[in-house]
Amino acid sequence: xxxxxxxxxxxxxxxxxxxxxxxxxxxxxxxxxxxxxxxxxxxxxxxxxxxxxxxxxxxxxxxxxxxxxxxxxxxxxxxxxxxxxxxxxxxxxxxxxxxxxxxxxxxx
Numbered sequence: 233x234x235x236x237x238x239x240x241x242x243x244x245x246x247x248x249x250x251x252x253x254x255x256x257x258x259x260x261x262x263x264x265x266x267x268x269x270x271x272x273x274x275x276x277x278x279x280x281x282x283x284x285x286x287x288x289x290x291x292x293x294x295x296x297x298x299x300x301x302x303x304x305x306x307x308x309x310x311x312x313x314x315x316x317x318x319x320x321x322x323x324x325x326x327x328x329x330x331x332x333x334x335x336x337x338x339x340x
Contacts, residue, residue, distance in 0.1 A: 257335035
């Protein structure tokens with residue numbers, strides 16, 4: 233699937249270009265990573281759930297934020313509430329990259 237052709241619900245554009253990197257846990261190696269470039273205003277929980285379904289996952293599957301802890305490790309934060317998105321974006325303001333993990337089973 234070509235990730236660059238996905239359309240999101242539109243709202244007022246901010247002019248800030250963000251990169252959303254989606255790691256698809258358990259996917260074939262050639263489809264494991266999907267990278268999207270979009271305006272910050274497109275990064276909402278409803279649009280991320282829409283993206284999840286466009287990538288072939290169901291509503292029951294898991295969407296995690298990869299919170300970086302140093303250079304080589306990250307903790308997983310389950311995304312399931314609207315209020316989680318703004319603090320995550322604020323934490324990544326300098327880099328303007330958001331890293332997500334999609335999984336059909338809850339990782340241990």
